[in-house]
Amino acid sequence: MGFHTQRFAESTGLCYDKKECVFWGEYFGYPISLCWNAQRNYLIFTFCVDQPEGVDMDAAIREWQLQHAGFTNCQYQNNMLRGVFVIRGRKPNEATIDNLQLLIEFLQQKRVSPCCAECGTTTGHYQYLLNGTALSFCSGCADRVDQAYAANQEEQTNRKAKPIGVALGALIGAAVLVIVTYILYELGYIAYISGAAGVFTALFCAKKFGGKITLAGGLFTVALCLLVAFLTPCFCVAKDFSEHLQSLDMNSAEIREMCVDLKEAMDTLTSEEIESYIGCTRAELQQTYDEALEMADLMDDHPDTWACFVDLAALMKTEMFSPAKGELIKNILWGVLSVIIAACCTLPGIIRSDNGKYRFRQLI
Numbered sequence: 355m356g357f358h359t360q361r362f363a364e365s366t367g368l369c370y371d372k373k374e375c376v377f378w379g380e381y382f383g384y385p386i387s388l389c390w391n392a393q394r395n396y397l398i399f400t401f402c403v404d405q406p407e408g409v410d411m412d413a414a415i416r417e418w419q420l421q422h423a424g425f426t427n428c429q430y431q432n433n434m435l436r437g438v439f440v441i442r443g444r445k446p447n448e449a450t451i452d453n454l455q456l457l458i459e460f461l462q463q464k465r466v467s468p469c470c471a472e473c474g475t476t477t478g479h480y481q482y483l484l485n486g487t488a489l490s491f492c493s494g495c496a497d498r499v500d501q502a503y504a505a506n507q508e509e510q511t512n513r514k515a516k517p518i519g520v521a522l523g524a525l526i527g528a529a530v531l532v533i534v535t536y537i538l539y540e541l542g543y544i545a546y547i548s549g550a551a552g553v554f555t556a557l558f559c560a561k562k563f564g565g566k567i568t569l570a571g572g573l574f575t576v577a578l579c580l581l582v583a584f585l586t587p588c589f590c591v592a593k594d595f596s597e598h599l600q601s602l603d604m605n606s607a608e609i610r611e612m613c614v615d616l617k618e619a620m621d622t623l624t625s626e627e628i629e630s631y632i633g634c635t636r637a638e639l640q641q642t643y644d645e646a647l648e649m650a651d652l653m654d655d656h657p658d659t660w661a662c663f664v665d666l667a668a669l670m671k672t673e674m675f676s677p678a679k680g681e682l683i684k685n686i687l688w689g690v691l692s693v694i695i696a697a698c699c700t701l702p703g704i705i706r707s708d709n710g711k712y713r714f715r716q717l718i
């Protein structure tokens with residue numbers, strides 16, 4: 355049986371905010387915040403309490419933690435006692451109440467009083483929900499906290515992304531993508547990871563140089579990476595084709611010279627003479643002639659990598675190069691896929707963190 359939030363709220367008298375996954379209210383006279391992490395199944399507790407004279411609360415809670423298994427990250431700072439404990443056991447609700455009881459005993463033993471998290475006054479404070487944690491503030495501090503967050507948010511909203519910075523970041527990422535893809539191709543590997551490497555670098559640099567990534571900036575960055583993830587494998591293959599054409603036994607001039615001889619043979623010899631002198635039929639000779647001429651044209655039309663790259667689609671259809679098609683498509687798919695996966699993993703978080711709203715309201 356898992357941790358049951360409603361039952362827990364009923365048995366402790368705490369309120370539960372389903373949206374923010376936080377329990378709040380008074381427990382044994384102490385205002386408490388309990389944030390539940392459902393995926394990892396732990397609770398973050400926060401008590402807004404003062405530090406009685408002569409007590410080092412931070413040292414005390416750290417020492418206390420050593421004696422209580424299951425509690426971690428316990429600390430006292432700025433009028434807040436916080437820490438984490440994992441929900442475990444076969445009766446998680448009961449185990450959690452036991453853990454709370456241990457904490458209450460600690461607070462009672464240290465004779466702490468509930469107080470405002472900002473100024474520490476022990477009178478006239480109320481609980482507020484601030485970004486998913488229930489904290490106590492007096493009304494004056496609540497106003498100041500609200501204003502500070504509002505001002506911060508306004509500053510963040512008004513901050514303009516620098517387009518040149520974002521573009522520069524995107525270009526750096528695209529360059530990384532090209533280089534990694536190229537190196538992996540030369541080493542004989544498919545570029546499973548080059549897309550991700552490019553996207554991570556691009557978004558990191560775009561944020562660094564552009565100050566902020568808007569949705570448009572993020573999409574531009576990813577689109578550039580996708581384009582490059584498509585073009586780079588094509589360029590690598592074009593380079594292979596070009597090298598292949600250069601490394602043939604004969605250059606195009608020599609092939610054309612040979613063709614002149616073949617043509618002369620076909621024009622002057624009878625079919626019987628061709629068969630006895632050359633050892634093939636006239637039709638076969640004609641075919642050899644046609645193919646040789648075609649090859650010479652291919653070589654003359656594609657003298658370098660760039661020419662092969664521009665004309666890649668047509669080259670892929672030739673008998674000589676069509677076997678490379680499958681490998682190229684695989685390379686492109688992996689590159690594009692790794693760009694998309696990396697973008698889906700990083701982009702939403704980056705955009706949310708840049709456009710996130712603070713959440714602050716009084717709890718009643």
Ligand SMILES: [Zn+2]
Nearest residue numbers: 470473492495
């Ligand atoms: Zn205050």
